[in-house]
Amino acid sequence: MSNRIFDEIPSFDANANQELSKEELLEMRMRLEQKFREVQQILKIDPNDPNSADTPERMAKMYVNELLEGRFNKPPKLTVFPNRSKVNDLVISKGIKVMSLCSHHWQPISGYAAIGYIPKDKVIGLSKLTRVTEYFAKRAQIQEELGEQIVDFLQDLLEPKALGVVIRAKHYCMIARGVSADESHSEMVTSVMRGRLLSDLNLRQEFLRLIDTR
Numbered sequence: 146m147s148n149r150i151f152d153e154i155p156s157f158d159a160n161a162n163q164e165l166s167k168e169e170l171l172e173m174r175m176r177l178e179q180k181f182r183e184v185q186q187i188l189k190i191d192p193n194d195p196n197s198a199d200t201p202e203r204m205a206k207m208y209v210n211e212l213l214e215g216r217f218n219k220p221p222k223l224t225v226f227p228n229r230s231k232v233n234d235l236v237i238s239k240g241i242k243v244m245s246l247c248s249h250h251w252q253p254i255s256g257y258a259a260i261g262y263i264p265k266d267k268v269i270g271l272s273k274l275t276r277v278t279e280y281f282a283k284r285a286q287i288q289e290e291l292g293e294q295i296v297d298f299l300q301d302l303l304e305p306k307a308l309g310v311v312i313r314a315k316h317y318c319m320i321a322r323g324v325s326a327d328e329s330h331s332e333m334v335t336s337v338m339r340g341r342l343l344s345d346l347n348l349r350q351e352f353l354r355l356i357d358t359r
């Protein structure tokens with residue numbers, strides 16, 4: 146089997162991406178499974194404990210095929226449509242689920258995003274905003290950069306007059322460990338604004354009012 150992924154492809158940032166083939170991903174999973182067996186051994190977990198026997202295999206599959214999936218794929222190809230009716234107001238999608246992994250501790254980041262834009266020549270189906278968010282969330286992230294990546298991608302795709310992404314999320318590295326933050330109250334909020342949402346304070350306030358669910 147080709148070892149291109151280990152011999153030729155240099156490592157890259159946790160929240161960057163490079164497309165790998167199915168075979169390469171399988172090779173990656175097999176190697177990871179071996180390493181997780183070693184981790185179990187070091188942590189003195191009996192590999193014959195029936196609850197733990199298949200854990201290395203599950204962990205390898207979970208990281209490669211689910212939690213970090215976006216790292217190994219190209220961005221989704223999304224169809225844009227002409228802005229025929231000359232929409233010149235905010236188009237907003239909110240309540241977009243965000244499920245990611247923090248780069249620092251590999252603990253879940255769980256929350257919601259709201260994305261709004263004012264189209265220029267192009268519009269996009271709202272469900273596509275969810276797909277973009279999912280793609281950039283499925284890798285190890287820091288919340289600040291997750292928002293920037295979503296905005297950069299949509300800016301290139303839509304070239305809108307205004308664009309904003311607000312993410313509210315709980316960081317389980319702060320809840321399960323460390324400062325043991327209270328799950329129901331701890332939340333991180335990040336916002337990235339471009340174009341008119343950056344320069345026009347009234348518009349920004351309207352956007353923030355429309356996405357506020359509390």
Ligand SMILES: [Zn+2]
Nearest residue numbers: 247249250318
């Ligand atoms: Zn963390």
